[in-house]
Amino acid sequence: MSTQTATQAKGAAPPGQFRRLPMHWLGVVPFAAFVLLFLILPTMKIVIGAFQTPDGGFTLANVSGLFTSSILAAYWISIKISFTSAILGCLIGFAMAAAVVLGGLPRAIRGPLLTFSGVASNFAGVPLAFAFLATLGPVGLVTVFLRSELGIDLRLLGFNILSFWGLTITYLFFQIPLMILIITPALDGLKREWREAASILGATNAQYWRLVAFPILLPSLLGTLALLFANAFGAVATAIALTGSSLNIVPILLFAQIRGDVLGDPHLGYALAFGMIVVTGIANAIYIWLRARSERWLK
């Protein structure tokens, strides 16, 4: 009602119903056009391309081309790294967040920890790889210290920064903070009354955690796990800067394929990218579904 009055008072504004409706929609046209052109269509191009022959016909050959041992191995090692770093990120991030929220540490620690997590979760990519090379690389700070001071040679123990575990440990640098950022509000959401109600009903602290707190947190934990998984799976820059092309993981393979068609089949590149969308898509669908569940509970 009042909008109408105001519009009429202005005079120059579009009067009448017939111009009003399209006007509403005109406001989102630039955004819709941008998203369509630079997000939706490029993605669709990849998805469709994955099912197309070079001359435009439908085929499943590209996708089935993924099921060769070297590509499957790349997916497998990618999934393993992503999953391991997600699990460890969840566990360590949870432990740190729980220590700060529930462990009786001074409240003053919280703000700085969350700020630092915000920074660290964004400190990914090339510089992160350099930081870890300078720390755990062959002449890195920790490597040298362990060798010269404690006589422990990481290389003899089978550790190499350019390997599965090297990459996983590096990924943890952005995985743990992301976990802290997401799980801290969830831990805050555990009401004091639940603990008190459980305790006055006779439950021990362990029973409270097993029967109440953990089940309540579980959707957030699993959801964050899925998110961290997708986060690691799509990470390209860190992997390339750290390992060059020595580690056969999907983002590196796709990067090389886009650069120079190393697979010798342009449409196999589409399929490779399509596979990435599918994996991260599934992980995020799980995240969204579980988050909706936990929000319903906590309403």
Next chain:
Amino acid sequence: MSFLTLSHLQKSFGATKVVHDFNMAIDKGEFISFLGPSGCGKTTVLRMIAGFELPSGGSIVIDGKDQTRLKPNQRNIGMVFQAYALFPNMNVFDNVAFGLKVAGKPKNEIEARVKEMLKLIHLEHLADRYPYQMSGGQQQRVALARALAPAPQVLLLDEPLSALDAKIRVSLREEIRQIQRQLGITTVFVTHDQEEALSISDRIVVMNAGKADQIGTPGEIYNRPTTRFVANFVGTLNVIQATLVNGSTGALKIGEETLSLPQSIEGKADDSLISIAFRPEAAMLAGPSTGPAVLSGTVLSSNFLGSVLRTKVDLGGNIISFDMFNQPSAVLPKAGETVMLALQQDGLMVLGD
């Protein structure tokens, strides 16, 4: 021998003392209300009984056993919280079964007991619902069933009705009282709502600034408040000035009329000014059948409250209220009218300081 004894309870948080020397003996099966404004320490006393707060001094004894240092999960006490505090990940059945489950009771026993409890609160049909699928009133009834299921020796209710709508508040408080009588369970109920406390308690503890100001039955609290705080906090109160004529006979003078109170008045010199308080229902329009008309004033307004009419009268600067029962034939005093009021002598209270 009382069932729940609180002696010399004290609690400080840092430098602030929130409970000073709280003493009370509660009999088995009694329904006790802690009434007071927020911050008066009533919830802290309740939380000390539950074991959530460790007293800074004093002791808590239940059924002859000292509980002061026990953990909450060793006390066998039931508690209902203001915000329901149902476990959101469990349905109604599992919520009610929780206390029995952690106690390691056999499955069939748990099932029978939960069914019994759900029947008690008339929610058998909602056993599969989750908390987020229920109304506040239903959730609070489940919380009550959950608290009662392990057969606690004491039931604590921490403002259980304050999050609910007015209508449900009344019906649920009656239901709580009825269940409490049926089970004969010793109950402590914390509230800041005087009407709630007056309507369901055996005895009321009016708390002020960490101390029990007065402990008594609802009638005693309402009719014979011993401190000015209690008189003001519970119910509506009119205060007027009077001159003491003779302390030992209870004779005093209000305006031009001399009245005598049923009791003697001590601690005040004759001819001194004293404050007299009375409830709105202790005053009535003066007529042939009433006592001496002592007050004359100008009507300010008249409000229809349903069963009673409350009229505000300007009494030479003091605004007082008085109530009349609603009758279809009653004539409403009109604003600006001059009225004469009579006071019931046994409804007059002399206020201490």
Next chain:
Amino acid sequence: MKRLWAWAALIIGLLYFILPLVGMTNFSLKMRRGEYSFDAYAKVFADSRFHETFSYSVWMALLTIIFGVFLVVPTAYWVRLKLPFLRPYIEFITLLPLVIPAIVIVFGYIRLYNTSSWLPLTGSYVGTDILLVFGYATLSLPYMYRAVDTGLRTIDVTTLTEAAQSLGAGWVTIIGRIILPNVTVAVMSGAFVTFAIVMGEFTMAALLNKPAFGPYMQLLGANRAYEPAALAVIAFGITWACLGLMQLVSRLQKTPQRPV
């Protein structure tokens, strides 16, 4: 006991975060044999390609921020004002860049906007610049949109608009002089995140063959020993500054809102 465990968890965790930062700083100072020096930094700052790529990325970041503000603020405002039922859908779309890996998006660009397509953006130098800005805008969309939308939530968009209209303001005036100033803090926090993302971004710039800071860092990393560590320290400083500034402005916003 519990507190002991809490401290242990926190300290071990923090050690993991601090060691790499110490490691890279330490390494960056060790270029001269046997003593600490700023030689690596001097080398980096003396490199003309450092200046070129760094300023290129700064420009790209600024263009991305400006474009992002022009794209997101009117849209978020309009959706709140006139099309509130669209909000969940828009929100979902803005989160998509977190789901679809950047490498897939840029792969799509390369195939969709190649020289033989209807919009041959990859065919010219300026074209790829534009494409890169759009790509960065896409990557920062989740952060920018959420920041602005949260900012709009704290002001009463409808009332402000009606008040402005009743005083005779047009849409451009309303958005530019009423809405934008009121969400400045939100826009700035979105801008700082965008800046941090663009400065460190590698994949898109590398695959579009642009001389940006990210690919330069990677290239240097493949060929040098100490300079990369110095670059990492600089990059960390940028990230820290951006997000620190973001926290600062959002704290500034909260203070004046409290009294009333």
